[in-house]
Amino acid sequence: MMDITIGQFFPGKSIMHKIDPRLKICLTIFSIVLLFMAQNFLSLAVAVAFIFIGMLISKVPVKLYLKSIRAVIFIVVFTSLLNVFYGTGEPIAQFWVFKVTVNGILNSVFISTRIISLILASSVLTFTTSPTQLTDAIERLLKPLTYIKVPVHEFAMIMTIALRFVPLLLEETDKIMQAQKARGADMESGGMVQRIKAMIPVLIPLFVSAFRRAYDLATAMESRCYHGGEGRTKMKILKMQKSDFFVILLVLILLVVFLLSNRIFPPVFMM
Amino acid sequence: MIETKGLSYRYSVGTPFEKEAVKEVSIQIQTGEFVGLIGHTGSGKSTLIQLLNGLIKPTSGQILLDGKDIWAEPKKIRDVRFKVGMVFQYPEYQLFEETVLKDIMFGPKNMGLSDEEAKKRAEEAAAFTGLKPELLEKSPFELSGGEKRRAAIAGVIAMDPEVLILDEPTAGLDPRGRDVLLTQIRSYHQQRGNTVLLVSHSMEDVARMADRILVMNKGEAQLFDETKKVFSQAKSLEKAGLRVPQITKIMQQLHEMGLTVDPATLTVDDAVRQLLPILQQGGMQK
Numbered sequence A: 001m002m003d004i005t006i007g008q009f010f011p012g013k014s015i016m017h018k019i020d021p022r023l024k025i026c027l028t029i030f031s032i033v034l035l036f037m038a039q040n041f042l043s044l045a046v047a048v049a050f051i052f053i054g055m056l057i058s059k060v061p062v063k064l065y066l067k068s069i070r071a072v073i074f075i076v077v078f079t080s081l082l083n084v085f086y087g088t089g090e091p092i093a094q095f096w097v098f099k100v101t102v103n104g105i106l107n108s109v110f111i112s113t114r115i116i117s118l119i120l121a122s123s124v125l126t127f128t129t130s131p132t133q134l135t136d137a138i139e140r141l142l143k144p145l146t147y148i149k150v151p152v153h154e155f156a157m158i159m160t161i162a163l164r165f166v167p168l169l170l171e172e173t174d175k176i177m178q179a180q181k182a183r184g185a186d187m188e189s190g191g192m193v194q195r196i197k198a199m200i201p202v203l204i205p206l207f208v209s210a211f212r213r214a215y216d217l218a219t220a221m222e223s224r225c226y227h228g229g230e231g232r233t234k235m236k237i238l239k240m241q242k243s244d245f246f247v248i249l250l251v252l253i254l255l256v257v258f259l260l261s262n263r264i265f266p267p268v269f270m271m
Numbered sequence B: 001m002i003e004t005k006g007l008s009y010r011y012s013v014g015t016p017f018e019k020e021a022v023k024e025v026s027i028q029i030q031t032g033e034f035v036g037l038i039g040h041t042g043s044g045k046s047t048l049i050q051l052l053n054g055l056i057k058p059t060s061g062q063i064l065l066d067g068k069d070i071w072a073e074p075k076k077i078r079d080v081r082f083k084v085g086m087v088f089q090y091p092e093y094q095l096f097e098e099t100v101l102k103d104i105m106f107g108p109k110n111m112g113l114s115d116e117e118a119k120k121r122a123e124e125a126a127a128f129t130g131l132k133p134e135l136l137e138k139s140p141f142e143l144s145g146g147e148k149r150r151a152a153i154a155g156v157i158a159m160d161p162e163v164l165i166l167d168e169p170t171a172g173l174d175p176r177g178r179d180v181l182l183t184q185i186r187s188y189h190q191q192r193g194n195t196v197l198l199v200s201h202s203m204e205d206v207a208r209m210a211d212r213i214l215v216m217n218k219g220e221a222q223l224f225d226e227t228k229k230v231f232s233q234a235k236s237l238e239k240a241g242l243r244v245p246q247i248t249k250i251m252q253q254l255h256e257m258g259l260t261v262d263p264a265t266l267t268v269d270d271a272v273r274q275l276l277p278i279l280q281q282g283g284m285q286k
Helices: A021-037 A041-058 A062-070 A073-085 A102-128 A131-148 A152-182 A192-223 A242-264 B045-052 B074-083 B100-110 B115-128 B133-137 B145-157 B175-192 B203-209 B227-231 B234-239 B246-256 B268-280
Strands: A091-095 A098-101 B002-011 B019-025 B034-039 B060-065 B084-087 B163-167 B195-199 B212-217 B220-226
Touching (some): A021 A242, A073 A098, A152 B084, B019 B220, B045 B084, B045 B163, B074 B084, B074 B100, B100 B115, B115 B175, B163 B175, B175 B195, B175 B203, B203 B246, B212 B234
Antiparallel strands (some): B002 B019
């Protein structure tokens, strides 16, 4: 139950943890854009190296990154298999309707690298940024939308609450499951229907408690005069540090290298 | 008899949150004993009791129930949970059935009992916890807080466990509700003669109820002795972040001042019995 790695924050004091969360979001988006702009293996390598550096300086154990990849392993295998058989050019091996080409193999390696790096990049962000920092940064980044009457603050608040409630509800589920197991509820054996039925004693108390928590929270917020984002100040104001500008400079250099390497070699994909 | 040998448990092994919650605990609880379990927040009380009824598996060490290792056959762990009944903190949040009666019957039915037998047991259990019969046909969500608590406790008692573990059963109840519930737990213990393990923050409660007291501190079993002996070691208790009952403290001080009273007095009634004659003789004379 507690084994969900995607989207989990791992507290630490690395350089990655200290980078301004707004910048980190931008960097993550940037690295994903690079991944999709890469046309040959050299430029892909530059993009991947960029993400690897992020992973290294995050000081989060590699094991956890591997765990987060495990969640998408099926998609990776599936797409790379498809790509192997849909390549163009001379087949090097052939059986029945399937033919394997060099181009197909290259394509599938390219795509798998892309998907895995994508997951790694977003993991770097979520592993090193606490949910509060994350929503704070998103609120700040989306602020221009308030000019076209988008309730950005409210969205951010909803997100913060939702994120905050995930571990709470997990804990609650765990507790209720323990309590029902102590009364002899059997959740591990039986067929599909039986297992779904076995979840009822967990789900009903969970819903009841979720509603109770929601009411309590609403009352608590109102009694502290919460009235939306208007005129609301922040306790921790996000401010770019010198080191953040240094990071931006490094990234710009990287961008130049990337664009150059994209030019040097011909693209892998021949659509 | 329930016994632990070198019992240890670690949470979240392999992550930054790794923590050893229970360390090398070796204790023996005899059949029919009433044991109080006290300890500061985070002392490993809750983890220990979850280990005792097989909800979590020890990292190392053993739990022996009547001489048999409960994890010898992991597939039969459910039977252990029927023998070692567990009432969690705020148990009212586990209610889910349409009627109170059905909810109390959930445990007995899981044991494989027939509807009639389960119903009989549920009604008995409800009577034990002082739940009025007319409430049994109501939805559990219509009950008051105290009634919900009783219904949830009845749900565990209905399984007729050999060992009953109660984790802070009186938390959040008003003083009167607390007294009534504790009295009922005691009479249940006396009538059925089974083992009861009561986890509590209230020194007064455990002092009044328990034959022996287990003090947990930082995951270790610091003290495990007769109630009077435990509460005469005020220093050791303070080290564990606990204190002796207020009345015991007063009696200890009176004893130090030279009055002939028992420094390990545990209840107010007992204190009154000792102090009244002294007062009638003219109180303290210097």
